[in-house]
Amino acid sequence: METKVLILEDDIVNAMHMQVVLESAEFEIIGIAGNYIEALRLFVNRLPDLLVCCIYLNNGEVAINFIEQARDIKKVPVIYVSAHDDEETLNRVMDSSPASYITKPFTDRQLLVAAKCALHKQMRLSSCNTTPEPTGRELEIIRHLVKGESSRKIADTLCISYETVKTHRKNIYKKFRVSSGYETVALAFHNQWVF
Amino acid sequence: METKVLILEDDIVNAMHMQVVLESAEFEIIGIAGNYIEALRLFVNRLPDLLVCCIYLNNGEVAINFIEQARDIKKVPVIYVSAHDDEETLNRVMDSSPASYITKPFTDRQLLVAAKCALHKQMRLSSCNTTPEPTGRELEIIRHLVKGESSRKIADTLCISYETVKTHRKNIYKKFRVSSGYETVALAFHNQWVF
DNA sequence: CAAACAATCCCCCATTCGGGGGATATTTGG
DNA sequence: CCAAATATCCCCCGAATGGGGGATTGTTTG
Numbered sequence A, B: 001m002e003t004k005v006l007i008l009e010d011d012i013v014n015a016m017h018m019q020v021v022l023e024s025a026e027f028e029i030i031g032i033a034g035n036y037i038e039a040l041r042l043f044v045n046r047l048p049d050l051l052v053c054c055i056y057l058n059n060g061e062v063a064i065n066f067i068e069q070a071r072d073i074k075k076v077p078v079i080y081v082s083a084h085d086d087e088e089t090l091n092r093v094m095d096s097s098p099a100s101y102i103t104k105p106f107t108d109r110q111l112l113v114a115a116k117c118a119l120h121k122q123m124r125l126s127s128c129n130t131t132p133e134p135t136g137r138e139l140e141i142i143r144h145l146v147k148g149e150s151s152r153k154i155a156d157t158l159c160i161s162y163e164t165v166k167t168h169r170k171n172i173y174k175k176f177r178v179s180s181g182y183e184t185v186a187l188a189f190h191n192q193w194v195f
Numbered sequence C: 001c002a003a004a005c006a007a008t009c010c011c012c013c014a015t016t017c018g019g020g021g022g023a024t025a026t027t028t029g030g
Numbered sequence D: 001c002c003a004a005a006t007a008t009c010c011c012c013c014g015a016a017t018g019g020g021g022g023a024t025t026g027t028t029t030g
Helices: A012-024 A036-046 A063-073 A087-094 A108-119 A136-146 A152-159 A162-175 A181-190 B014-022 B034-044 B063-072 B087-094 B108-119 B136-146 B153-159 B162-175 B181-190
Strands: A004-009 A027-033 A051-054 A080-082 A100-103 A122-127 B003-008 B027-033 B050-054 B080-081 B102-104 B124-126
Touching: A004 A012, A004 A108, A012 A027, A012 A051, A012 B014, A027 A036, A036 A063, A051 A063, A051 A108, A080 A087, A080 A108, A087 A100, A100 A108, A108 A181, A108 B108, A136 A152, A136 A162, A136 A181, A136 B181, A152 A162, A152 B153, A162 A181, A181 B136, A181 B181, B003 B014, B003 B034, B003 B108, B014 B027, B014 B050, B014 B108, B014 B153, B027 B034, B034 B063, B050 B063, B050 B108, B063 B153, B080 B087, B080 B108, B087 B102, B102 B108, B108 B181, B124 B181, B136 B153, B136 B162, B136 B181
Parallel strands: A004 A027, A004 A051, A051 A080, A080 A100, A100 A122, B003 B027, B003 B050, B050 B080, B080 B102, B102 B124
Antiparallel strands: none
């Protein structure tokens, strides 16, 4: 059974973008609302399993009011979408215990990960960047790693010592708190260091 | 210097979606055209470095005519976007030597990969599915692999023998023509088996 | 029904990896 | 100007991988 999703977002382009992305991953969009009243009407009629809410609407409405009313009808996980990646907004929505929080602009992947996490009731934040960046050389090695090249081969193609490549890998593991090449490759995709 | 892109697509939602995606990856959209004439006007005025073209427009126009005229002015790589994933359409556009070919619905990743490949003059097809699917058990193992778990650990959590996990991995390598866990993880992300 | 597929398990062996030590030179930023 | 960051190189060792052989059970499906 598909997960029913209600989107509260007045930017129609962004809303339709989200619709396309979510529909490509077994989600059923039961409606797109541009304001509070419309959202509540759709909510009571269709009883969605997941809410995707823009925090601030252009007409001045704030999603939190709607969320609180909706909660009285049916408890559902919420993904908050924000255009502002600041701590104040973050703290504000945290009080209403969302399931996910992503900031614009976000990638398809970020939205999908947020949605999946929301359904599994795992909190997920995609904001207030604390992730370090790989250095130029590190990124180069990560890209080769993604292609499945061994440290020996990477060393040959980059014309550096095998030991140097190993050192870079060890540094990457420490910096990003992973412990294998596999996790590094996964990380590279999540952070869009590679395509 | 950013790569200048011209989009020929009359579905405005899809066009804006592509704009958002491409702009998030160092591409500059110099214009969106909904028809042949408009596209040619934008082309001669702005001389883009890359074309993204819907093959069939709703008004009955076919992009190939436009492409051939544009080619006389400036040679640029072309990404063809098609709603039909059939061999006939594919053969038809192949004759005009596109740089990439993707079918709707496509993911952000597919579009970006196509764009990057186009710029590097590497042909890329995202159609006529020839990619085999992993079996249930194989997919399960792939997901654990992405998390960085070793074959031994996977065996423990799935309560099967270490040798069995190795066999599954070997089968995966053969089936998808890869030769390492790293490539498998990369493949899993490309094919959206994981998020 | 026979053949293909899926999932399970076993052995061998060379190569690679992960993690633990170091060291030195160059670039860069405050 | 000097400390921090970056990039380079070296050794050791136990564990894991990749690639090559097999084999046995069910299940699906043409």
